[in-house]
Amino acid sequence: MRMRSDEAKSAILKVLSESGKPLGASQIVSALLSMGVDLQPRTVRYYLLKLDAQGFTKLVSRRMGREITERGREEISRTNAMARMGIVAAKVDSLGYKMSFNVKDGKGTIIINVSLIDPADFRLAIKEIQLIVNYGFSIGGMMAVAQEGAKLGSVVVPEGSIAIGTVCSVTLNGIFQKEGIPVVSRFGGLLEIKDRKPIRFVNMIEYRGSTLDPLEVFIRADMTRVRSAVLRGSGIVCASFREIPSVALDQIRKVERAMKVHGLGGILAIGRPSQPLFDISVSEGYCGMVVLGGLNPIAAVREAGVRVSIQSLAGLLDFNRLIPVHKYLRHDTGYLE
Amino acid sequence: MRMRSDEAKSAILKVLSESGKPLGASQIVSALLSMGVDLQPRTVRYYLLKLDAQGFTKLVSRRMGREITERGREEISRTNAMARMGIVAAKVDSLGYKMSFNVKDGKGTIIINVSLIDPADFRLAIKEIQLIVNYGFSIGGMMAVAQEGAKLGSVVVPEGSIAIGTVCSVTLNGIFQKEGIPVVSRFGGLLEIKDRKPIRFVNMIEYRGSTLDPLEVFIRADMTRVRSAVLRGSGIVCASFREIPSVALDQIRKVERAMKVHGLGGILAIGRPSQPLFDISVSEGYCGMVVLGGLNPIAAVREAGVRVSIQSLAGLLDFNRLIPVHKYLRHDTGYLE
DNA sequence: GGAATATACGGCAATATTGCCGTATTGTTA
DNA sequence: TAACAATACGGCAATATTGCCGTATATTCC
Known part of the structure; x- marks a missing residue:
């Protein structure tokens, strides 16, 4: 080697x-x-x-x-x-440490991705996001929106843009860590879907070896096929791989259920102790866990032809500023006034 | 490569x-x-x-x-x-997850190392342990003792032996994780001391690459010179290297002070953000932290010629079963009756 | 101060790794 | 069903890595 x-x-x-x-x-x-x-x-x-x-x-x-x-x-x-090198791993750990969301009462800050689009594309974008969210390829169904001049996470929305905030998958790191469960973030990757089932990772970038969030890189490189995965059952979605100690398995399931109560999700699969998950080997005494990318809905917006400027790991946002995506469809014309 | x-x-x-x-x-x-x-x-x-x-x-x-x-x-x-391979890293993470010690009230379980010696060597052993503990080359000044037939952590004390339980440095992992601070355990190593100052690591074994606790291996291999470091200011002590996110630095200091209240210590040095510590580079956005080995006092006992059987990461023990080492000197004759 | 020892160097050559590319198969599409 | 595209192979040779060892220095010890 x-x-x-x-x-x-x-x-x-x-x-x-x-x-x-x-x-x-x-x-x-x-x-x-x-x-x-x-x-x-x-x-x-x-x-x-x-x-x-x-x-x-x-x-x-x-x-x-x-x-x-x-x-x-x-x-x-x-x-x-x-x-x-490695700066994204530090960012993951820092933000995970700083956020304060508590699954018991559903209060506190979470980590968001921020995407900027033209306001004229808003309606189309929300429809695409809804499509992916409904299918389950995101970190639950919550979303935030901010107009020009406003602040979303660490991003100030520029003139002529509207910002969409989606829950970043690293929020799960913070949630587990707050529960005392150590999580090792291994890599961000592209997961192949066939016949509506996840098959294997076809590309991956280690968190420890990258200066950029891997999923952001893949999306910018037009390597995703999220819409296709949903519409045709065959495509490529963003996901990341973590390792958790096997002994924490029961508690992880409990935390997962508690998250769902608040509209948070995203765990695609948890492997058996010490067994490979989607052909990815895990260390002895650990379980593999695959988490869907919080940017999958945004990838779909981009695949639908909308010009999107993406920033992942874009700071913290109070969870009470996010509402279910479908409410933007009902109110979105009124929302823009 | x-x-x-x-x-x-x-x-x-x-x-x-x-x-x-x-x-x-x-x-x-x-x-x-x-x-x-x-x-x-x-x-x-x-x-x-x-x-x-x-x-x-x-x-x-x-x-x-x-x-x-x-x-x-x-x-x-x-x-x-x-x-x-990697099984010691899983054990570190599992035990760190399972222990329940809380620095605020000083209650709960901690992780211990268990060492077995001949009861006839007890007095000498306690004197050696006291010497090292007083100098500060251990995880504070608390210790547990158990007689044959009794249980200490996961060890049942065999006939003809007496067991000494010392606080394992991995207890610090658990304490920090309970406070939501992610800790990366990098390696266990031998730290050179000259003119009473730590110089650099002269040997090291990665936690991720080992089936045994590195410090246990070094002690068994007679590679330590802990007594010499204390008596002459020049020697080789056990220590381990961790990485913590820079943003958690202030809180680490607070936790360190809270630990001292309960007789727990062991943090030898914390590096500057992103700067090498004892010539060990750290990832960007992290600080290096060197923690002394919980087995240093036992290494000294061994160096003094006592036959010792060592088991590190030997399970959990309720913190209320540990008392300050110097109390065994005062009561040790009576203790054995 | 001189001899012995410890640390570091670079020459030589064996072995390992990998780029390039033509050829061998299977899967897909018209 | 045939043509084409995709995937995988192994030959050949360039480049990288490293073992072995004699020689060059400094440090230590008597």
């Missing part, structure tokens, strides 16, 4: 820049190991020779090893995207 | 055994990716040819791909140690 060699070189440069002194290969190996990079000392030396050639490192002596050059430091600043 | 090729082959065999039908290389790649194994399709085919030669797989057709043979299934059963 081979990581890209410039990733390895970048990691080595990072180790040297964080050290105050020259390092030999075996010291660099130790530091890399703590970063999840597993290379042999000889390999590190092989890369160090390449970095020398690029002017990013220089040999102090055969005993003392190498140090980073000024050029090496500039190179790190230039390619600082590396340091941002 | 290269994982051992028999690990790759084993993972491929696992994917095929979990599938009900033949698979081609690119389908195997998808499944491997969900297991954290990143190989190219050509590489998978390279390994498949080797597995063919070993009789573990066979080509169904050039279009349909390969399936596992009966011999392949036997090979998986034979090398089932692979399936047990």
Whole structure:
């Protein structure tokens, strides 16, 4: 298995820049190991020779090893995207920590996705959202709307736009954590649906390895077929995969039922303890759990041809600002006045 | 970077055994990716040819791909140690979930390590434990003792032994999770102490990659020098590394203070947001946190020449069964009667 | 201060990984 | 049913990784 060699070189440069002194290969190996990079000392030396050639490192002596050059430091600043890896995982954990929703009384803040559309497309958009929500491919049936100038989560609605807030699936992380259940968010992916049944993940991006929310990326890349999954029973929907300790299984079911009372849903499947779920292996002692993407209704709006600007993990919103989607259909003409 | 090729082959065999039908290389790649194994399709085919030669797989057709043979299934059963990887992480998460200790009122169950010694060594053992506890290289100053036939955590004390229960550092996971703070346990390691200051981790074992508690392994392997660290200011102590979301920093400090009220401690250092701690890099948006090993006092007992049988993560114990260590010194003669 | 030991290097070559592409099959569509 | 498209294969060779070991330095010890 081979990581890209410039990733390895970048990691080595990072180790040297964080050290105050020259390092030999075996010291660099130790530091890399703590970063999840597993290379042999000889390999590190092989890369160090390449970095020398690029002017990013220089040999102090055969005993003392190498140090980073000024050029090496500039190179790190230039390619600082590396340091941002994993930032979506931090956002997931931060927002999950900050939200305050309590399943017992249905009060508190939840995490939302915010999507901006042209007000002229509102009626069509609500119909599409309703279609997906009714079929069950979302995190329940609640939604928020905000007009230009207003604030929805962390988004201020720009002029000429209307904002739609849907419940983000990371809200489930926060809910479980508030109940003391540890949740490991593994990846966001595209789940294939055939004959109205979920089959397997056809694409996936690890939360730990991404600077963007995976589902947002897939939708922007026009890789979804949510409408088709609903209308024809065959398509591709957004979903994410988590692992939970098997011992918490009963409590998860209880929390799931309590969520439903408040119009929240989204858990598509929970696997058997230590067994694969949709061909995804789970660690021993854990269950896999697949949660539908809170952006599936928005993907459908986009598939229907509406221009949508999407922002996932877009901050917190008090749950009392969300109402059932179908009420926008009844009131939507009046709502816009 | 290269994982051992028999690990790759084993993972491929696992994917095929979990599938009900033949698979081609690119389908195997998808499944491997969900297991954290990143190989190219050509590489998978390279390994498949080797597995063919070993009789573990066979080509169904050039279009349909390969399936596992009966011999392949036997090979998986034979090398089932692979399936047990990660089991300590599940135990950490399970026990953290199950314990009920509440920092506000100091009531509930905590997670303990249990160590068995000869009753004749009790007095010496308590003195060593006291030495380490007073220096601060443990999870506070509380301890439990049980005589033969009694139960301590999940351990029934055998004849001719006396059991010592020390607070396990995973108790901190449970405490933080009960407060809604997600904690990532990264690894258990050996921390070098020089001139009475912690320097860096000289060895480490990832929780996710181990079937045994790393600290238990290091102690059993006689790799600690806890007594020396306390008596001479230079040595090697057990500690573990966690990541917490930066946003939870203030609350962690509050919880830390609340723990101290009840005689619980063990947090050695918390790093700056997104900054390395003791040369260990952390993900963006997280802080590193180093927690001392609950078994450090036991390591010292062992270093002092006492024969000790150690079991870490040895179940739950009601916190009211632990008393401050120094009380065993005062009462220990009477205690044994 | 000199010898021994520990740490680090790079040459050489074996082994592992993977890109490219022509060929072999199966599934789908007209 | 035949043609076409999709999926999978393995040959060939380039590139990456790493084991082995002799040599270059610094640190430590007597």
